Amino acid sequence: MSKTRVAIICGGRSSEHEISCISAGGILAGIDRTLYEPVLIGITQQGDWVLLPNDYALSISNGALPHVDPSAPAVVADIAGLSSQGKNLDIDIIVPVLHGPYGEDGTIQGFCEMADIAYVGSGVLASSVAMDKSFAKPIFAAAGIKVAEGFVVTKEEWANDKSGCAKRIATLGYPVFVKPARGGSSRGTHKVHSAGELEKAIADTHTFDRKAIIENAVVGKEIECAVLEFDGAPHASVVGEIKISDA
Structure with missing residues (x-):
């Protein structure tokens, strides 16, 4: 059985570049590789798209935050899809892990729509409204x-x-x-x-x-809850509380 090729896109031009890289690292660590073949694509802080190895360091190391290496092989993004070094990457679905502008604001979602590539997450309108x-x-x-x-x-x-x-x-x-x-x-x-x-x-x-x-100022607990759509119906996760530590 062929595996679904999943492009995980991280980094980006926003001030949350490093946070995006850490999030992508969590997805890479948890993805079921018996079913999915991850393809790690980074966007540099200058906006260049590059292809990264799946073992690329995406965690905090010695107090330093991870970032996308601009010297990695370039990725070409156009309406035909995604390619690198003259080879089509044959992406089945994109998981945009870009935080902030150019990622959560409907822009990457609009690119996916134009390129007719399936992607995970909210659509263009919901993303752009929720971001602002x-x-x-x-x-x-x-x-x-x-x-x-x-x-x-x-x-x-x-x-x-x-x-x-x-x-x-x-x-x-x-x-x-x-x-x-x-x-x-x-x-x-x-x-x-x-x-x-x-x-x-x-x-x-x-x-x-x-x-x-x-x-x-609103004093209270910070609560998070993820909502995903399956078969046309919303499904909510368990509720989590955000706690700030001094560590």
């Missing part, structure tokens, strides 16, 4: 799901009227959280306890995204 908290939160609220109170402060708004923005933020009550509208892995995220800490926090957040989400 300024769009996702109103949709959640309209569906009756509680969300943290807050609003967007763009880079331009902050530059033109810091005082007005600060007054509006103060109405939320401190502490507040400042984070990129289109980011993850806590990159560019700050807990701000007073107005005096605002400028530094917002300036850093705006290096990740021109849209900063300002929200009141």
Whole structure:
């Protein structure tokens, strides 16, 4: 029986490049190789696609985070599929493990749709909406799901009227959280306890995204739950709690 060739795409141009590599390492370690043949494809921080060996180091080593080696053999991506060194990679399905922009925002999903390659995960619309908290939160609220109170402060708004923005933020009550509208892995995220800490926090957040989400602090447990579709019906995983350690 022939194995299904699964392209695992990791790395990418976002600030979460290294986190994506670690996630891909977890998939490689857990994939059933009696059924699936993994093909590891990395995207460098400059946006180049490369072919990586399946034993490529994708874990934290001596405190250093993994990254995609730009000197690896190039992968050509076009509407005919994926190829490397003149050879078609014969991919059956893509597992995009790209975090952040160019990965979770509908862009890689759009490429797969255009190339007519099957892929795992949400489609273009769901991915793009979910990636941008300024769009996702109103949709959640309209569906009756509680969300943290807050609003967007763009880079331009902050530059033109810091005082007005600060007054509006103060109405939320401190502490507040400042984070990129289109980011993850806590990159560019700050807990701000007073107005005096605002400028530094917002300036850093705006290096990740021109849209900063300002929200009141919500104290509670962080819960995660995965939902996958099988035979047209959603199936939820067991619920997990995120706990932060000092290690």
